[in-house]
Amino acid sequence: KAGVTQTPRYLIKTRGQQVTLSCSPISGHRSVSWYQQTPGQGLQFLFEYFSETQRNKGNFPGRFSGRQFSNSRSEMNVSTLELGDSALYLCASSFSRTTNTGELFFGEGSRLTVL
Amino acid sequence: QKEVEQDPGPLSVPEGAIVSLNCTYSNSAFQYFMWYRQYSRKGPELLMYTYSSGNKEDGRFTAQVDKSSKYISLFIRDSQPSDSATYLCAMSGVQNAGNMLTFGGGTRLMVKP
Numbered sequence: 001k002a003g004v005t006q007t008p009r010y011l012i013k014t015r016g017q018q019v020t021l022s023c024s025p026i027s028g029h030r031s032v033s034w035y036q037q038t039p040g041q042g043l044q045f046l047f048e049y050f051s052e053t054q055r056n057k058g059n060f061p062g063r064f065s066g067r068q069f070s071n072s073r074s075e076m077n078v079s080t081l082e083l084g085d086s087a088l089y090l091c092a093s094s095f096s097r098t099t100n101t102g103e104l105f106f107g108e109g110s111r112l113t114v115l
Numbered sequence: 116q117k118e119v120e121q122d123p124g125p126l127s128v129p130e131g132a133i134v135s136l137n138c139t140y141s142n143s144a145f146q147y148f149m150w151y152r153q154y155s156r157k158g159p160e161l162l163m164y165t166y167s168s169g170n171k172e173d174g175r176f177t178a179q180v181d182k183s184s185k186y187i188s189l190f191i192r193d194s195q196p197s198d199s200a201t202y203l204c205a206m207s208g209v210q211n212a213g214n215m216l217t218f219g220g221g222t223r224l225m226v227k228p
Contacts, residue, residue, distance in 0.1 A: 031214050
């Protein structure tokens with residue numbers, strides 16, 4: 001069974017540009033969550049989608065957005081990039097709507113460097 | 116102050132040692148408690164999942180939750196060099212939070228042969 005696939009794995013952008021990251025969840029999983037991981041702040045929740053609807057959003061500015069398609073694949077977009085957006089962006093998928101089953105499966109992440 | 120606090124380490128132990136990793140939290144609404152392991156340049160993988168207070172054992176790993184003290188622990192017995200990784204505690208279960216997890220900052224563990 002294929003795991004969560006994130007593309008691209010590595011990318012370098014300059015300030016002011018925008019970036020789109022992609023996530024393909026495990027087959028059959030309808031929940032996709034995005035997290036930002038930095039050395040200073042650790043793993044922080046960005047947003048979650050279930051059946052194409054955003055269910056929760058973390059405390060990030062509006063420059064961070066996302067969407068989910070009918071096949072459960074998800075994209076996140078960051079506009080007007082800032083140096084502080086340099087991070088590992090992790091996608092996680094789950095079969096369940098809630099964490100009462102306990103398991104989120106993470107991808108290997110997209111490492112974004114903003115120069 | 117962060118909702119979930121975790122000693123960043125690094126924690127260095129000899130092979131075969133018992134390792135204790137801990138997290139404290141402030142939100143009494145958390146009901147589900149997890150431990151993830153993250154190897155360098157990889158995504159986190161779930162090690163243990165516990166609902167509410169109590170102990171759970173899985174092989175060399177034991178997870179403990181004390182909701183009255185808002186304190187969770189992960190014990191690793193007979194630690195191996197392959198256990199060297201960053202260990203992240205995570206919590207969830209706040210109403211209407213869906214699959215949103217709140218993570219601790221992670222503890223880096225090094226097990227020396």
